[in-house]
Amino acid sequence: MLAAAVSTANEALAPAIKENACECYRVIQPQHPHQCQLCHRKISACLYTNNLQHKITLQAYEINELKKELHACELEKRKQDLDFQTLHSKYSAILDTMSEVQYQKEQADRELEDLSARLFEEANNMVASEKKKRVQLQNKLELTEDQLVNERTQLQELKSRMESLNRINRASSYFDSESEGEETEKARDVLSIENSNHSSFFYYTRPQIVLPPAQQSEYITQCEKEDIEPCLGFGNPESRMCVKVMMEYMLHKPCFIEHITLDVAKSIASPINATSSAYYRPLWERWSELECASCGRKTSLKQPFAQKFYRFRLVEEDDWLLIDHDCRNRLVAVCDFYSFIRNIQLGLYQNRSLHDLYQENVQLRLKMFYSRYVYRKGHDTNDI
Known part of the structure; x- marks a missing residue:
């Protein structure tokens, strides 16, 4: 760029120099402006210019490389930003999941406590119910045993009465008179019923034997x-x-x-x-x-x-x-x-x-x- 500017300036000044017949034309050749025409060496100003041009070229290259690195760094930064956003989203999702899990855990703990309380309550109720049933069964067993004893006592009483009635029947066969036998039978009937404590079963009148209605009879109820x-x-x-x-x-x-x-x-x-x-x-x-x-x-x-x-x-x-x-x-x-x-x-x-x-x-x-x-x-x- 600098060489182009110098050549442009030389071309602009060339008519004036020619007109004035400058001595520079004796030293600088138009075909080789950087070289002396007399000694054929490069002019120092041109060397300096070339060095500057070389440095400028190197710096331009370095600038381009730095721009490329900057662009690569920007791309890397964008990628890292995207990765950071992704990680942040995952982190937020994990936090939400952990919060949900914690909530479910607390809810499960509460349900477990409620179930444990209900279980203990039901167990206590079952134990109380079993105790109550056991007491009822024990009372029922005692009542059944009492009834069994009463049944056995009644059976023995009935057997003894049957034996006494059989003895009375055998004794009645010795009577010769029919009238005396009828009177004895009537007396035996009245005596047996009175001794049996079941006179409420039926009562005797002269014309007929009368039985009270079943709903009104204490004996039938018994x-x-x-x-x-x-x-x-x-x-x-x-x-x-x-x-x-x-x-x-x-x-x-x-x-x-x-x-x-x-x-x-x-x-x-x-x-x-x-x-x-x-x-x-x-x-x-x-x-x-x-x-x-x-x-x-x-x-x-x-x-x-x-x-x-x-x-x-x-x-x-x-x-x-x-x-x-x-x-x-x-x-x-x-x-x-x-x-x-x-x-x-x-x-x-x-x-x-x-x-x-x-x-x-x-x-x-x-x-x-x-x-x-x-x-x-x-x-x-x-x-x-």
Whole structure:
């Protein structure tokens, strides 16, 4: 650039120099302006100019290199800025995730505390419930033991009275006079009933024997509580047979009981599907075997021939229910007792003595008692 400027200045001054006939033209050649025409050496000013031009060229190169490095640094800085923004975004996302995890952890801790509190509360309630059930079962066991003792005492009392009645009957055979025998029998009837403490069962008048209505008779209420209700409980405290409904039906008319074969027993609908006035059926039960509808005792289909099967219903509109031999004996004993009560109420026993009626009453109560406690194979309460 400097050389071009010098050459331009020389060209501008050339006409004037020529006109003045400068001595420079003798030394400087137009073809070689940097070299002396006389000694053929380079002029010092030109050398300085060349050095400056060389330095300028080097500095320009260095400037270009520095610009390139600056541009590379700017690119690197932009890249680092992008990386920083990316890292910042990731860091923010990680912070959000950690905050969410911390929140969930705190929420899980709270739920765990709540569940632990509920668990302890339920455990305490279960323990209290079990204690309460245990106390109730203990009380029920004691009550059952007391009832068993009373039943045994009553059985012994009934046996002793039966023996005394048998002795009285044997003694009465020695009387020759029929009138004396009738008077003795009447006295024995009155004495036996008075000694039995059951005069509330029936009272005797000259023309007929009268039985109070069952709902008003203290003795029948006592029999229902001591004999009939335990019989219709079928030895299973969880039996779903409606005892009160059965007692109400049997008091007015007998129920239907039939002996059936195994094939008929299989064809009887399970109690879950049957319609019966005496049976309560929850919806969630499913019966898969031959099962007595009264006591719940199951009979295996692999060995069914050792069992006798019966079917039972209160009224003709009900479906048949499958029962076993022991439950059939209980039902028969209760039906016989209620039939005896109905016959007295209808006046069918006016030709019988008070002593005979009382003996039959005792026999029927014994029959209900034995139907509950006798389970020997092949034993039937009809033999009692």
